[in-house]
Amino acid sequence: MSRLLLTVDAPSLLHRNHHARAESGLRDRAGRPAWALHGMLRQILDAIDQFAPDAVLFGLDDRAASLRTQAYPAYKAGRAEKDPELVDQLERAGALLDALGLLTVTPPGLEADDVNASAAAWAERHGWRCVIVTSDRDSFAHISESTQVLRLINGGINGSPLLNPQRLRVMYGVAAEHYLDFAALRGDPSDNLPGVPGIGAKTAPVLLSEMGSMRAVWADIDHCGGETLVATLDSYCDEHGLRRIGAGVLAKLATDEARERYEFNLAMMTGRSDVELGLKPDVPGSPGLLPLDPDRVSRVVGYLGVPATTDLALRVLTTPPGGL
Numbered sequence: 001m002s003r004l005l006l007t008v009d010a011p012s013l014l015h016r017n018h019h020a021r022a023e024s025g026l027r028d029r030a031g032r033p034a035w036a037l038h039g040m041l042r043q044i045l046d047a048i049d050q051f052a053p054d055a056v057l058f059g060l061d062d063r064a065a066s067l068r069t070q071a072y073p074a075y076k077a078g079r080a081e082k083d084p085e086l087v088d089q090l091e092r093a094g095a096l097l098d099a100l101g102l103l104t105v106t107p108p109g110l111e112a113d114d115v116n117a118s119a120a121a122w123a124e125r126h127g128w129r130c131v132i133v134t135s136d137r138d139s140f141a142h143i144s145e146s147t148q149v150l151r152l153i154n155g156g157i158n159g160s161p162l163l164n165p166q167r168l169r170v171m172y173g174v175a176a177e178h179y180l181d182f183a184a185l186r187g188d189p190s191d192n193l194p195g196v197p198g199i200g201a202k203t204a205p206v207l208l209s210e211m212g213s214m215r216a217v218w219a220d221i222d223h224c225g226g227e228t229l230v231a232t233l234d235s236y237c238d239e240h241g242l243r244r245i246g247a248g249v250l251a252k253l254a255t256d257e258a259r260e261r262y263e264f265n266l267a268m269m270t271g272r273s274d275v276e277l278g279l280k281p282d283v284p285g286s287p288g289l290l291p292l293d294p295d296r297v298s299r300v301v302g303y304l305g306v307p308a309t310t311d312l313a314l315r316v317l318t319t320p321p322g323g324l
Contacts, residue, residue, distance in 0.1 A: 002129050003281065006044075006053035007119040009112045009134035010093055010104070011061050013040040016135045016152060018086040028304050033085040037096055038304050045309070046157040047133050047150065048290070049316045054128075055281060055288045058097050059115025060106040063090065067109040068268055075268065077192045099300045100317070103288025107275045113138045117271025120147040122279065131162070137188075141180040141271065143168050173205030181214045184265035193268060196261050198252035207249065210236050214262065217253065226250040292317045 017039025026035040048056065069075045082090075094104045105115045116132050120142040123130035130147040132139045139149045140163065149163045161167065165176035174182045185204040187195025199207065210232045211217050220228045230246030237244045252258060280286040294314060301313040 002127055003054040004051060005119060005123050005128050005130045005279075006047060006051055006056045007116055007130055007132045008044055008047075008056065008058045009116060009132065009136060009139065010040065010058045010097070011090060011112050012135040013043060013133070013152065014090055014093060015086065017043070018083065018089065022083075022085070026304075026306070030303075032092070033088055034304050036086060036089040037093060038306060038309065040093070041096075041301070041304070041313070042309055043152065043157055044133070045312050045316045047131075049312075050157060051131055053131070054290060055279060056102050056290065057115070057119055057277060057279065057288055058094075058102060058104045059112030059119070060094055060104055061111045062106055062109055065109045066111075068111075070109075072264075072268060074192050076190075079190075096300065098287070099296070101287060101292040101296055103278065103286075105275060105277055107272070110272055110275065114272040114275050115277070117142055117273045118275035118277055120144065121273040122277055123147060126281075137183075138269070138271070140168060140172075140176075141183065141269070143176040143179065172201075174208050178208045178213060180266065180269060181208055183269055184262050185214070187265060188269070191268070193265050194261065195265070196252070196258050199249070199258075203245070203249065206233065206236060206245075218259065221250070221254050226254055229253075290317065291320050294318045 014036045018036035021035040021039045024035050026033075026038055028034040028037075044056070066075070094106060097104045107114050107118075113136070116134065116139045120130050120132070122128075124144065124146045128146070132142060132147065132149045133152065134149065135152040137151070139151075143149055143163055143165055145165065150157070150160055151163060152160045163171070168174070168176050168179065172179065172182060182204050185196050185199045185207070186201050187193050207217065208214070211220070211229060217229060220226055230250050233246035233249055234244040236242075237246070279288060281289065283289075297313050297317050298310060301310045304310075
């Protein structure tokens with residue numbers, strides 16, 4: 001079986017664990033807040049235990065600069081201001097993971113999802129499999145035959161869905177390769193990106209499944225006035241006993257504003273696949289490759305002050321993949 005890269009959206013896990021575990025008040029041996037760091041680490045240890053990856057990569061956001069915010073100052077506007085104790089743990093996460101011997105990547109001006117996109121592309125180029133661990137939907141755009149997404153929900157690692165192209169289609173009614181088109185049409189309120197007016201989460205899958213892609217939709221509008229679009233959607237409605245929607249959908253799409261909104265969302269949502277990851281799978285001891293050094297694991301995880309987690313880390317991180 002091909003080797004496996006486990007790619008972790010660290011900020012999404014830290015946010016989730018901050019809100020879920022803040023009441024624990026856990027602090028490390030220096031008295032600093034550690035509940036989000038500890039929660040993230042426990043979940044990743046569980047994931048490593050479950051998937052037995054050959055390498056583990058953590059994507060982090062550049063917290064000093066954002067190319068997307070420069071392009072769109074309202075990007076992610078409206079989100080609540082981060083708790084200072086969460087900010088502290090976000091800023092310390094990279095140092096903790098690096099100290100363990102795992103691999104972290106903070107792409108200048110970019111986000112963890114760009115690391116996820118690049119990891120999926122790297123895995124496909126190198127004949128590896130990839131599992132992305134995240135609590136966000138953004139990484140659904142990277143699902144393919146070689147990349148799956150473990151989306152963390154309330155059940156933790158074992159209770160979370162592992163999404164492949166087939167399961168994604170069941171969830172949203174779209175093929176994995178068209179998920180980005182779907183998201184650009186639907187929009188993303190969490191990032192303050194409105195969708196194309198009138199083309200929501202119910203209409204978009206029908207549009208994409210019947211027309212094949214948004215490229216085909218725009219080409220039909222440009223060259224045929226949308227005749228094929230109308231006929232195709234109305235035929236679908238007739239077949240399923242639904243009210244015809246072809247003319248209405250065409251009217252909503254055949255405006256400059258609709259195409260501009262779609263293209264803008266697509267540009268904002270598309271993850272960069274060219275981030276340099278620094279993976280060196282053929283160099284023993286390179287950051288991110290398992291197993292890790294037991295002394296480092298004991299020292300670094302032990303600093304969080306939770307003996308059970310230290311024991312788990314020693315078992316999971318210092319045993320060769322597939323080892324006993």
